[in-house]
Amino acid sequence: MSAGAAPLDTIGLDFGTTNSVLARPDAAGGADLIRFTAPDGPTDVFRSALCFWQEDDLRGALSHAAGPWAIAEFLDFPLGSRFLQSFKSIAANPSFEHANLFEKRLKFEELGQIFLRHLVKHAGLTLTDLPDRIVVGRPVRYVGARPDPKLARARYDAMFALLGRPIHYVYEPLGAAYSFATRLTEPAILLVADFGGGTSDFSVVRVDAPGAAQRCVPLGSAGIGIAGDRFDYRIMDQLVLPLIGKGGTYRSFDKVLEIPAGHFSSFSDWSRLALMRNGKTLDELARLKRAATDPAAIGRMIAVVEHELGHGLYEAIGELKRTLSSADGGAFHFESDDLTITAEVRRTDFEGWIADDLARIAQTVEEALTNAGVEAAQIDHIFLTGGSSSIPAVRRLFEQRFGTSRIASGGELTSIAHGLALIGQAPDIESWSPPEEEQS
Amino acid sequence: MSVAFRRESDDEHLEPTFELPIPAGPNYVTARGLAQISAKLADLTAHLDSLTNESDIKATKRELRYWNTRQSTAQLLDKPDGTRVAFGCTVDYVLNGKPNTITLVGDDEADSSQGLISFTAPLARAMLDAEVGEAVDFAGKAEALEVRDIRVRPDLFG
Numbered sequence: 001m002s003a004g005a006a007p008l009d010t011i012g013l014d015f016g017t018t019n020s021v022l023a024r025p026d027a028a029g030g031a032d033l034i035r036f037t038a039p040d041g042p043t044d045v046f047r048s049a050l051c052f053w054q055e056d057d058l059r060g061a062l063s064h065a066a067g068p069w070a071i072a073e074f075l076d077f078p079l080g081s082r083f084l085q086s087f088k089s090i091a092a093n094p095s096f097e098h099a100n101l102f103e104k105r106l107k108f109e110e111l112g113q114i115f116l117r118h119l120v121k122h123a124g125l126t127l128t129d130l131p132d133r134i135v136v137g138r139p140v141r142y143v144g145a146r147p148d149p150k151l152a153r154a155r156y157d158a159m160f161a162l163l164g165r166p167i168h169y170v171y172e173p174l175g176a177a178y179s180f181a182t183r184l185t186e187p188a189i190l191l192v193a194d195f196g197g198g199t200s201d202f203s204v205v206r207v208d209a210p211g212a213a214q215r216c217v218p219l220g221s222a223g224i225g226i227a228g229d230r231f232d233y234r235i236m237d238q239l240v241l242p243l244i245g246k247g248g249t250y251r252s253f254d255k256v257l258e259i260p261a262g263h264f265s266s267f268s269d270w271s272r273l274a275l276m277r278n279g280k281t282l283d284e285l286a287r288l289k290r291a292a293t294d295p296a297a298i299g300r301m302i303a304v305v306e307h308e309l310g311h312g313l314y315e316a317i318g319e320l321k322r323t324l325s326s327a328d329g330g331a332f333h334f335e336s337d338d339l340t341i342t343a344e345v346r347r348t349d350f351e352g353w354i355a356d357d358l359a360r361i362a363q364t365v366e367e368a369l370t371n372a373g374v375e376a377a378q379i380d381h382i383f384l385t386g387g388s389s390s391i392p393a394v395r396r397l398f399e400q401r402f403g404t405s406r407i408a409s410g411g412e413l414t415s416i417a418h419g420l421a422l423i424g425q426a427p428d429i430e431s432w433s434p435p436e437e438e439q440s
Numbered sequence: 441m442s443v444a445f446r447r448e449s450d451d452e453h454l455e456p457t458f459e460l461p462i463p464a465g466p467n468y469v470t471a472r473g474l475a476q477i478s479a480k481l482a483d484l485t486a487h488l489d490s491l492t493n494e495s496d497i498k499a500t501k502r503e504l505r506y507w508n509t510r511q512s513t514a515q516l517l518d519k520p521d522g523t524r525v526a527f528g529c530t531v532d533y534v535l536n537g538k539p540n541t542i543t544l545v546g547d548d549e550a551d552s553s554q555g556l557i558s559f560t561a562p563l564a565r566a567m568l569d570a571e572v573g574e575a576v577d578f579a580g581k582a583e584a585l586e587v588r589d590i591r592v593r594p595d596l597f598g
Contacts, residue, residue: 355466355513362512363459366505376508401512 009131010424014175014417017088017143017197018228018387019045020067020115021417022123024131030182031421033414034123038068045413046122047071048197049085050115052101062104066118074311082277083311086229086270087111089198092142092152100278112159120163127164134165135420137172138434140201140223143269147225170423170432172196172416173203174218179411179419180383181207181216188380189219193365193398194416195388197228200361204372204379214428220372224364226357228388232317233268234353239332239343240313241267244301250291263288263301270314276305303338312336324350325390351393362397376402384409385416457498460506463547465560467513470528470596473549474516481507510548519597522590525567527559528597532589533567535578543593544568 012023012031021044022034033044051070053063065073074083082101090096090108098105106114120127142152160167173192180190190205201223205216237246246264249256263285266272276282282305289298303309316334323330329346351358369376382402388394389409398407411418423432469477484507488500520526530543542557542564550558557564563585566578572590575583 351515352466356464359462359467359509359513362509363462363505365512366508370501370505397512400514401508 008133008425010133010135010421011131012135012137012175012417012420012422012424014137014172014414014420015088016048016137016172016416017086017199018048019197019413020048020119021045021414022119023414023417023421025421025425031418033417036068036122038122039072040068043068046119047085048088048115049083050087050111051081051083053077053081054102062102064114064118066115067122069118069122071311074308078308078311081308082274083308084111084271084274085311085314086197087115087274089143089229089269089271091155092147092149093144094146094148094151099275108155109158109161112155113162116159116162127162130163130165132165133168133424133429134160134163135168135170135175135424135429136160137175137416137420138169139196139199140171140173140203140221140434141199141225143198143225143229168424168429168432169434170420171201171203171218171221171434173201173221174205174216174432175416175419175423176383176385176411177203177205177207177218177419178216178422179415180381180385180408181205182422183408184381185210189374189378191365191368191379191382191402193382193384193386193389195227195384195386195391195394197387199223199225200227200364200386200388202365202368204368204374214426214431218432219374220368220370222364222368222371224360226360227386228321229270230268230357231321231354231388231391232270232314234357235317235320235332235345235350236267236313237264238349238353239341239345240334243297243339243341244304245288245292245294245297248297249293250288251293252291256293259288259292270310273305273310274308277308282306300339303336307336307338309336309339316341320345321350321391325392347392354393358393358397361394362401365397365401379406382407383415385412387412457502460502462506462509462513463558463560466515467510467546468517468527468559469514469546470549471516471598472596473546474514476549477507477511477514481511514546520592522592523571525570525587525590528592530591530593531567531587532591534586534588535584539588543596545596 010025014021023031024034026032035042035044036046046067049070051065051074055061055063074081098107099111142149173194176194177190177192184207187209188207190207192203192205194201203221204219206219207216241264245259248259250259266276285298285302289295292298313334316332320330320332324347329344332343332345334341379402382398384398384407389412484500484504491497491500517527520528522529525531527544532541542555544559544564545556547558550556566576566585567587570576570587572587575586578584
């Protein structure tokens with residue numbers, strides 16, 4: 001990034017659980033986001049979602065769209081499509097083999113490549129004219145109870161092999177740190193907290209004065225698979241699951257037993273909910289419905305799965321979260337032919353539902369400080385980014401721990417891609433790769 | 441051979457150390473409880489500087505991580521108005537014919553020898569929201585517990 005030299009052409013790719021963003025260096029030593037001309041208007045943010053459907057005239061052929069176009073296609077014809085969101089969450093899940101979409105079975109890397117093809121095309125690029133340096137963000141810790149980082153790395157490699165260029169992986173919060181460093185003129189110690197859809201990641205970074213050979217030195221990181229999607233699940237668990245059979249009973253011979261919570265575990269994750277629409281799961285649910293004390297409730301659950309209500313629920317939950325970020329209370333409203341829910345939610349209710357998640361996030365912040373060997377008093381700036389950093393209870397964790405004066409925020413959805421594009425121009429890019437993967 | 445009959449040498453038997461468990465649920469505090477967290481952190485930080493033994497340092501740092509987490513998640517609640525049993529109230533009650541007094545506080549502030557009970561304890565949960573003179577169910581018995589008086593101690597909320 002030395003002044004005067006032409007910027008090295010690079011693409012910074014933030015492949016997020018909820019949104020993906022692309023950035024490229026500009027002539028002035030900064031970086032610009034790539035804009036998409038989406039059906040709803042221009043946007044820098046490309047939803048990490050896929051929509052699949054079958055064309056009548058092409059037997060067995062699977063058509064697909066991604067990002068804002070996937071949402072538009074899905075809303076046009078919800079019953080005939082399959083909508084898949086947050087599919088990055090399955091990257092490190094060893095029990096996921098393939099998604100059954102109509103008659104096709106697609107592995108993670110196949111889903112990822114379909115997504116990338118659309119992303120590159122809508123960015124106005126082609127696979128042949130991509131720059132030689134591509135920097136891709138990865139979470140510090142993947143989603144799941146027992147995530148397998150090696151498997152996730154192999155799947156990432158297979159997915160990004162499509163681009164035909166060497167891929168440089170960088171921890172996502174380091175991208176955000178590099179982006180924030182452009183605001184600083186003095187050397188500083190920075191704590192970056194990135195609250196994504198699937199994971200909350202924390203990195204402590206030493207930033208040297210502008211012009212230093214290596215401006216940002218990563219000191220330590222920690223992450224946890226609790227973030228926006230988990231908060232969504234807490235709302236779902238309180239407001240939606242009780243209406244579709246959770247906590248209800250069923251008859252088994254002459255006994256009345258509680259419906260096992262396992263039937264609802266797929267509702268904990270948007271990607272798993274999208275994949276419930278398969279013959280085996282629906283057969284199981286049909287059997288449960290026959291035995292249930294309240295068959296209508298299980299009928300509503302089947303409708304959620306069969307009628308692809310996941311997208312509508314996601315929108316309703318997102319709306320409630322956004323309302324509660326600025327107001328003390330708000331209405332949850334979801335309407336469909338099969339299931340209508342209206343509930344008033346106070347912010348304190350929501351904060352109670354996510355209290356245990358917040359405690360684990362706070363513990364992970366302590367872990368990041370320990371890994372970095374840094375005391376809280378030595379941190380000069382705390383940079384909060386990612387969608388869930390707008391939740392007041394999340395901000396409060398940092399205000400109470402570090403005081404309000406050191407906290408900065410901004411570029412909630414775009415700071416990572418921006419920073420990744422800047423890192424792509426660093427001469428020492430190898431030193432940015434996560435430690436455990438240096439040898440590969 | 442079954443592991444039950446195997447004697448492991450001392451260095452084989454290094455138990456992993458876990459983080460101190462964080463109590464479940466919201467971390468409600470009184471003003472006094474919040475001040476106690478700050479005082480605890482100041483004490484531990486000063487104590488840490490005096491330590492030289494590696495395992496003591498490790499144990500103290502672990503304790504510091506616990507209290508730092510608790511400081512991050514603490515939710516200072518408003519002083520209750522005393523019309524119903526709520527977090528921060530001191531309650532006179534009669535259970536099984538025996539009168540007693542407890543004060544409902546946060547998990548870290550609880551100290552049963554002083555009559556300070558966590559608001560998440562079954563006894564506290566049973567009487568939450570009750571008014572003076574009301575009898576509530578407890579331990580499976582209907583109307584087992586009668587609330588006699590509700591006060592708010594001035595030292596809890598400053």
